[in-house]
Every structure is written in structure tokens, then in C-alpha cells.
Amino acid sequence: MSYDVPRTDDEVDPTLAGTEGSPLWEVFIRADRGLNHVHVGSLHAPDAATALHHARDVYTRRKEGVSIWVVPSSAITATDPHDATDWFGSEHPYRHPTFYEIPEEVGHM
């Protein structure tokens, strides 16, 4: 049993592949004013303007958003899950408020 991503030499990276002139875009939606744009999925479109229209039709049929971003999937640089421990592993409990003991008499802080 191999755990490697199965990809042959002549196979293009699917996140970079223009499938029939229609590359992959990642879609981010702001659900309402005051909230961040959040990743909701991806879609294929020949260009950014079409990607926005498709994103509206595919991901906001029920007023799920007030703003959409589309980003070419190939433009995203990501951390490697293999390195997750190195990247996110170190503990710094003293960065959290619960690390510190405050006497009850002092009250809420």
C-alpha cells in the first residue's frame, strides 16, 4: 500500500490544469457586512469575470453572501500537512489568559 499521491510523470497538477481552457478558481464569500470572506469551494471558469458569475450561481443561490472573491487555485501557496507539527506544534501556554492565577478577591479581569 503506497501513501504517495498517485501522479504519473505526464500528468499535470490538477490544480494548475486548464481543463479545456477552463482553469480552477477558489471561491471566497463574505456572508454579511462585518464578516471575513470564507473559502466555500472551487469551480472552473475561463476567466475571472466568468468565475465570479459562476460563483454567484453555484454558491449563492440563497443569499449566502454580499461579496465574492475568486482566486486562481494556482496562485495559492499552502503549508504542507506533513510539516504541521513543525509549523503549529509549539506550545506557549503563557500566551493564554488562563495561564495566570488571579486571586478571587480581585474579581473579574
Next chain:
Amino acid sequence: MTPEERFDALIGEDLKIEPRDPMPDAYRATMIRQIAQHAHSEVIGMQPEGNWITRAPSLKRKAILIAKVQDEAGHGLYLYSAAETLGVSRAELVDLLHEGRQKYSSIFNYPTLTWADIGAIGWLVDGAAITNQVMLTRTSYGPYSRAMIRICKEESFHQRQGYEIMRVLSEGTDAQRAMAQDALDRWWWPSLMMFGPPDAESTHTVQSMAWKIKLETNDQLRQRFIDATVPQAEYLGLKVPDPDLAWNTETGHYDVGPIDWDEFWSVVKGDGPCNKERSAHKVGVWEEHAWVREAAAAHAAKARTAAASA
């Protein structure tokens, strides 16, 4: 920790597997196959319902049906998007469907003969799909789980609008009532078959449950659907077409008569009433509208060239 141990540990702790995590080849292949077939089902499922858009009995029903069929297209796209995170392109999957090398749910190989069939599909077919999909919101592969959460939110409208169609018909004239009963008669058994073969004959169940792709068996899900649906039929005053149907006070479930698995396998293997029609229509439309995809790509290329030289 080896990649094998890491994968097993994530599954053991009920944590999701995400796209770039190491995973067994067979897990990846199973997920690609399952998500792709699910996506194909959503897309092919537009055909039996699309059949009634021009003949919906009112503008209200037409608007609802268009919205529902549009949702099915959206569901197909969410799912292709989830499948693509596993390193396969949508174009490849669509080719596999067109070549008949990947399947879609056999339920869509049955015809929609009357308007009541649109009610029965929403109530029974979407009802059965929801039973399965609610379980799949907890499936171990993150992108599939997220697609299922989104889809389940939208499917609820599908089932309710279907039941409402059946309710209106069953409260209508004798002819309308007969039409509703006829639709239930034809869709009941195929809906029960949607959950797949009985556990004893299901080849994939054990491994899929070990990987927490599935959390319940075909028979468990089928029983849940039956228990939920029979009282809904009784409310409508319609008769479930099963002479052996009976409430079992000991088990607290309904007992049902034997399912015709020969029919199921015959439809899976291509001999259902509409297999050829569904495939031919899908491939035909894809080819007929190739010019749209080509024109959009040409326009994008031209705009890029213009921007580069500006």
C-alpha cells in the same frame, strides 16, 4: 509516525482527512469513485425532473421546479469540486461518465410519466437521498463532508416541495388522487433500492465503514427511511405497494416484503427503462454545446493577449 500510522490515527480519533494528507491509494480511489458517482447522479438527475418544467401545472410550480433542477446542477458542481481535491480533474470524470465507465444512481433510469412523479421524486427519491446524505455529512473525507452539509441544507426544500405536491394531489379529484397513488406505486420500490444491496451482499460496506466513509449500513439506512416514510404515506391516505408491510411491535420498525434485487441489478447493468436515453441526452448536449466552452476559452485567451500587449 509513519504516514500509515498518521492516517489510521486521524481516522481513529474521528478527525477529518484533508486533501493533502497522506492516505491509502485504495481510500483515495474509493473516495474518487464515490464522489464522482454522486456528482454524476446529481447531474443526470436533472433529466427526469427537467422533463416536466415546460408542463408544470402552474407558474408557481414551474418556478419551484426550475429552482430545484438548478440546485441539482449546483450539487453536481460542489461534488466535482470535492472530487478534484483528490487529484483528478472534472474533465476526466465527465469523460468517464460519457464513456459509461462510471455510473450514476439507477433511480434516474426510471421515467417521469405524470406530474405526480415530480411529487414522488421529491418526497421519496430526495427523501432517500437525504437519509444517506445526512450520514455522509459525518464522512471522514473533509471536502466530501462539507459538500454534504451544504447539499443537505438545500435538499430539505426538495423533499418538502415534493411532499406538498403529493398532498395537494391526494386532496384533489379522484383522478389526481389516482395519479398520486400510481406515482407512489412506481417509485416506492426503486426508492428502497437506492440504498444499495443488502448488507450481506454489499462488497464495499466493511472497508468503507472501517475508513468511516460510511457510518451506517445500507440496511440500517433503508430501515430508517421506511420507518419515516410509511406514516407520511398514511397521512396522505395513499397505500404503500407492499402487501407484507406491517409494524413490528417487537423491533419497533416496519417489516417489508422482499425487494426485487434482480430488477435492481438489471437497471444497474444498463437495462432500465431510460438508461440509454439518459446517457445519449447527456453526451448529446455536451457535444452540441462544445462551441460555448470553446468560445468562452477563446474570449478569455484574447482578453489575456490584449491585456499583455496593452
